[in-house]
Amino acid sequence: MPERVLLCIGTKKGLFVAEAPKARRSFALRGPFGSGVAVYAALIDRRRTPRLYASSCNAFFGMKVLFSIDLGKKFKETKSAPAFPKDDGRALANIWSLEPGDDTKDLWCGVEPASLFRSSDGGDSWEMVPGISNHEHARKWHPGNGGLCMHTILRDGSRVHLGISTGGHYLSEDGGRTFKASNRGVGAGFVPDPFPEFGQCVHKISGHPDAPGRLYMQNHGGWPDRPGIGVLRSDDHGHTWRSISKGLPSDFGFPIVVHPHDPDTVYVVPLETPMRTCPGGAPAVWRSEDGGGSWKRLARGLPKKESFFTVQRDAMDIDELPTPALYFGTTTGQLWMGRDGGEEWNCLFDSLPPIHCVKVAVV
Amino acid sequence: MTITIHVPAALRAGCGGAAELFVSAPSVRAALEQIERNHPSLYRGVCDETGRVRRHVNLFVNRSDVRDREGLDTVLVAGDVITILPAVSGG
Numbered sequence: 135m136p137e138r139v140l141l142c143i144g145t146k147k148g149l150f151v152a153e154a155p156k157a158r159r160s161f162a163l164r165g166p167f168g169s170g171v172a173v174y175a176a177l178i179d180r181r182r183t184p185r186l187y188a189s190s191c192n193a194f195f196g197m198k199v200l201f202s203i204d205l206g207k208k209f210k211e212t213k214s215a216p217a218f219p220k221d222d223g224r225a226l227a228n229i230w231s232l233e234p235g236d237d238t239k240d241l242w243c244g245v246e247p248a249s250l251f252r253s254s255d256g257g258d259s260w261e262m263v264p265g266i267s268n269h270e271h272a273r274k275w276h277p278g279n280g281g282l283c284m285h286t287i288l289r290d291g292s293r294v295h296l297g298i299s300t301g302g303h304y305l306s307e308d309g310g311r312t313f314k315a316s317n318r319g320v321g322a323g324f325v326p327d328p329f330p331e332f333g334q335c336v337h338k339i340s341g342h343p344d345a346p347g348r349l350y351m352q353n354h355g356g357w358p359d360r361p362g363i364g365v366l367r368s369d370d371h372g373h374t375w376r377s378i379s380k381g382l383p384s385d386f387g388f389p390i391v392v393h394p395h396d397p398d399t400v401y402v403v404p405l406e407t408p409m410r411t412c413p414g415g416a417p418a419v420w421r422s423e424d425g426g427g428s429w430k431r432l433a434r435g436l437p438k439k440e441s442f443f444t445v446q447r448d449a450m451d452i453d454e455l456p457t458p459a460l461y462f463g464t465t466t467g468q469l470w471m472g473r474d475g476g477e478e479w480n481c482l483f484d485s486l487p488p489i490h491c492v493k494v495a496v497v
Numbered sequence: 498m499t500i501t502i503h504v505p506a507a508l509r510a511g512c513g514g515a516a517e518l519f520v521s522a523p524s525v526r527a528a529l530e531q532i533e534r535n536h537p538s539l540y541r542g543v544c545d546e547t548g549r550v551r552r553h554v555n556l557f558v559n560r561s562d563v564r565d566r567e568g569l570d571t572v573l574v575a576g577d578v579i580t581i582l583p584a585v586s587g588g
Contacts, residue, residue, distance in 0.1 A: 193552075193553050194507070194542075194551065194553040194554060194583045194584070195507060195508060195541075195542035195543075195551065195554070195583075196541055196542055196545065196551060217541075217546045218546050218547075219546070220546055220547070220548070222546070222547075223547060224546075224547070225545035225546050225547050225549065226545065226546065
């Protein structure tokens, strides 16, 4: 039986692991692991004895993948990190996403410049997935402010959804062999064509296993001349998208998270541009319980003013307990927990390095 | 013709903990090729997969940054010392 809540917190200065009994009254922190080196991706892999993975993106000496088999008490490096073929011309700049594959040792990894890699041996060796990495569009994608990153890998049977900033949403319906841009209804405010075939600055995509055709997307919104393109929903496996941003104070933001027991309940963190912080310096998570039809502001316990942080694309997650808690990390190094689905917030840690990613699991 | 390579502490795990390596090579590029063959993990810390020296890594031959000489084609002579150092950057 799962006994504890485990958080992996990827920061600008390494990985931290926090652990609490299921009551979540108090979290014990350990780390940093890979100290001094940025961590943009983490995975708590529960397909067998839990195994933690994290990217370690060293601006000096290159990329590594870390793993732990003791719930984050110690980490080692896998035997290799993803690398482009020598004659490819591209060089790995960052690791943005780590997701489990089918078999217990299969891993999928999204990187910068936007490409996809797979490992069949728990991260010791990697192969580039040519269907997307060498897609005819790949050399036409452009980096956003965070880099040209493949940040989302969502798998649903033979379907694979990828989120690329800036590249858009790509869909495979043959298990990842081939991909097509699938951005009908996904807008862009930074090119003349408001709805291009590809090249959108998708920030994050999420879904729910109980509603496999349903997807939610946080796209790069916040465009006064092209309102409503920031928060989107698809009901046909990502073939078409429609706006669900009505009722939000801003359609710009980064993370988008779905409730573990209810595919109609979805969370975003609206940010105002150009600050990319919560409107009025008053942080809040917004929740919809009707699939984006309406939204409610959740801020009890969060600062009411003078708080100017960003919540990055992978820095919010939700646990799977019967009454789940939301967690988000900030660029100012705070880790917040929102009990009862975000109804009541308290700060677990307030002086970590800037937080890039937060992953939670009950193990 | 012996060339000494000084390895920074942060990269020594890639060469069994050695602080110095010794190669025989007529150029910096040839020295790096030997590192790639014998210590691939160390090589990956110095060069990316295209073969370029990483942006925040500096290679010195004696006291000269190879970027100020002929880059990877900088000629080596017996007794030269290559020093691998992380650049001054970060935040």
